[in-house]
Amino acid sequence: MTKMTATNKISEVVEALSHYEFRYESTSDGFLEFQGVLRHEECAYDCEMYIAKDFASLPLIRLKAIPGILGAVAPHLSAMGWLCYLSRSSTVINIFDPVGQTIAFVKRAEYVLGQILDGSVVDDLADEFFAYWGSSSNSCFFDVDDFESKSLHLLWGFEKSESNQAFLSNDLVRTKMKAAALGRNIFQNRIPVLAFVSPIPPQASLVHWPISNLGEFLSWQRHLDGPTSYRIEAAIKNTVRCGAPGVVVAIKSPRFIYSLVILFTKSGKLKEKKVSLDELRESIAMPYFGSRIDDKFIVERNVPSMKTLAEKRIALVGCGTIGGYLADLLVRAGAGSGGGELVLIDNDILTTGNLGRHILGFSDVGKNKARGMARKFLRDTPGANVKSIQLDAKEVNLTKMDLVIDATGEESLGYILEPKYRAAQARLSAWIEGPGIAVRGHLKTERGQACGYCLANYAQEGQYHATVEPMPKIYAGQGCEQEYVPFPATVSIQAACLALDMALDWAAGNQTSTLRTRVVVPGYTCQPDSSPPSIEGCPACDS
Structure with a gap:
């Protein structure tokens, strides 16, 4: 908006408001000050109105005197006469039509004042209690x-x-x-x-x-x-x-x-x-x-009307690119609260190569990922019961957990975890398919459902693939130790989000597909979600 255009718009607003009994007084601290009246039935109520020069916010309107017919307190009206006539979050400010929106705001203020004077919104005092x-x-x-x-x-x-x-x-x-x-x-x-x-x-x-x-x-x-x-x-x-x-x-x-x-x-x-x-x-x-x-309020406000992860004993194996974001989401959904606990397992350290797509930052380089995440929660959500174990998951006993989550993306680790933790109530895996083309989650809660080894065998037979189209294999980096699959951090976040959705469904007892897929890259067709059965004689399921 050029200076000339801004001046013209202000002039237009001043002219328009003069027809609604508002008189321009001065400009101060970026606000245009007007004196005028709001009318209800046969009465006029003197007021002041302050309009931002850029017209990017709601005008502020204050009654010069509280109407005598009102009690000691009135809804939508402060003790100093400020009128709450519209919620900022309930309207869209249109800076390209300052005249139209300003007149609309005045009419809205007049309407709300009428409701206050009629006593028709007195019950709103309960919603506004803390304002008083x-x-x-x-x-x-x-x-x-x-x-x-x-x-x-x-x-x-x-x-x-x-x-x-x-x-x-x-x-x-x-x-x-x-x-x-x-x-x-x-x-x-x-x-x-x-x-x-x-x-x-x-x-x-x-x-x-x-x-x-x-x-x-x-x-x-x-x-x-x-x-x-x-x-x-x-x-x-x-x-x-x-x-x-x-x-x-x-x-x-x-x-x-x-x-x-x-x-x-x-x-x-x-x-x-x-x-x-x-x-x-x-x-x-x-x-x-x-x-x-309190943790209960913080979590339930995050996921209202949903069963949270409070009281659950959850183990998260892998605090890397998926696990780091997933750990954060789990805590926000109640993991580690209400007497429950979240156990983070990872024996790897954060390197500079991880920084581009990990939730941890430079201050944690060279330090253990699980411990870094636990320190993060101690700082950001100190009420959460989060523990870190800096060991290989194969060396840790997690049989007392309600839910064991594998976020390592290592297929072979799933083969080991399946027979080891069949006693756990549920096992959830989350991973990224191909070079970030799709994300998948798999949940097993009972015998007869496929495990990770079953899914691998199905894949070899051409079943339960993530997408209809084949995916390319793309690697980056140099040498065996530095080679990695390139994809942006947003893919890791989407994998973590899918895993959290499945964990919340598990906590709520919702019967949903055990294998879910979300395609990230355009041009690929997502296979429908499904619930693959266990393969007869699977050594992981039956061992």
């Missing part, structure tokens, strides 16, 4: 995988350049690891933590908001969920009798976990047990904005 609960300056990380636990702890994390960060935890070791990954040094606070589970989603009160003291909190909670409120009051009374200077109340609801810190006003007299709960109703209550960092 606490502030960014009072924030808390919830690292709690068992909210019924009686041993919740309040931790404070410090960093020189940042404000203090609160953590609620039922596992001090795990949370300290996560805090360290965030660059925080934490220590335990002696203020007791009271945890409750409520069946009622929280919603801001239209009568009195925000909450500022203990009395207001108990009154709001009693109106929201009486039974839980009575349990909270009883627990706080016990805390007062013990002489604690304050208490943290954390509540898990169907939609949110929310908490607040209460500092008792007459804490000096509590040990004398002369102060009643009624005398403490003016005690300061500080709602804390919360973010969940």
Whole structure:
């Protein structure tokens, strides 16, 4: 957009908005400022509107005064009058039609304001609860995988350049690891933590908001969920009798976990047990904005409504070009969480030749791949139970695993693993066909299904090939030790993705084809997915 064209577009927007009762005032910090009104029925509401000069974002609209007919809090409207009339993710910004889209935004803002004033969107307060609960300056990380636990702890994390960060935890070791990954040094606070589970989603009160003291909190909670409120009051009374200077109340609801810190006003007299709960109703209550960092939330948000890999004991053999990406995907899908574990097996080191298509980087060159991946997870997902074994897979006992995954791409290794781990619940292999033309996955969960050796024999007979067309054999590099099959990292990633899909289907108990193929290179026809049977007399299956 040239300077002249940009100026013309601004002039056109200013002219168009003048017909909708908006007057241009000034330009500041890249925004055009307008004064105007939004109308509903017979009333006009004065407002300000700020439009980015490049028209690449939603205009910001603020009411100069909160309408008197609204309660202490209103949906889609902040205490400062900012109107949330449209979600950024729900619209496409059209910079080539600034006039049309700006007028559309004004009409949308007017429509949403009308809904607010009519009271037709009051239930949206439940969805927007955290917009009204606490502030960014009072924030808390919830690292709690068992909210019924009686041993919740309040931790404070410090960093020189940042404000203090609160953590609620039922596992001090795990949370300290996560805090360290965030660059925080934490220590335990002696203020007791009271945890409750409520069946009622929280919603801001239209009568009195925000909450500022203990009395207001108990009154709001009693109106929201009486039974839980009575349990909270009883627990706080016990805390007062013990002489604690304050208490943290954390509540898990169907939609949110929310908490607040209460500092008792007459804490000096509590040990004398002369102060009643009624005398403490003016005690300061500080709602804390919360973010969940427990592994269950992180994983289930990644794969909603799907069975995850939590609680499973999974062994991954090979942390190379496929296995490295697959290990990362497995952890994100829950492997190593919920009491499960992920065991990485590889006795090879990362070389400079691996860097172009491996998930690990230069800092791991010359180091063991499995150990490098385990260090990566310790840094990035410290709550995951991931172990590394720097041995040849043939020397490792994996019979107690629920799932053994072979991501080495070495056909002969599969011949060895099949008879060795038939006791394992399932065996999954993932590999790349030809010079990156297709990726394949094969899962065996029961006798009667083909193993890797069966597939090799089928292939010799011309059955169950990956593609209809034959594939060329292409190699690169020099000499026996440096020779390799060239293909881009994207092929490795697709092989890992296919393997993860099959692992998730296995965890969910879905009955699907045991041999799956995905063609990567155009010009090749993919053979249909299938479930080859075991070959009678197969030495690997029957040994």
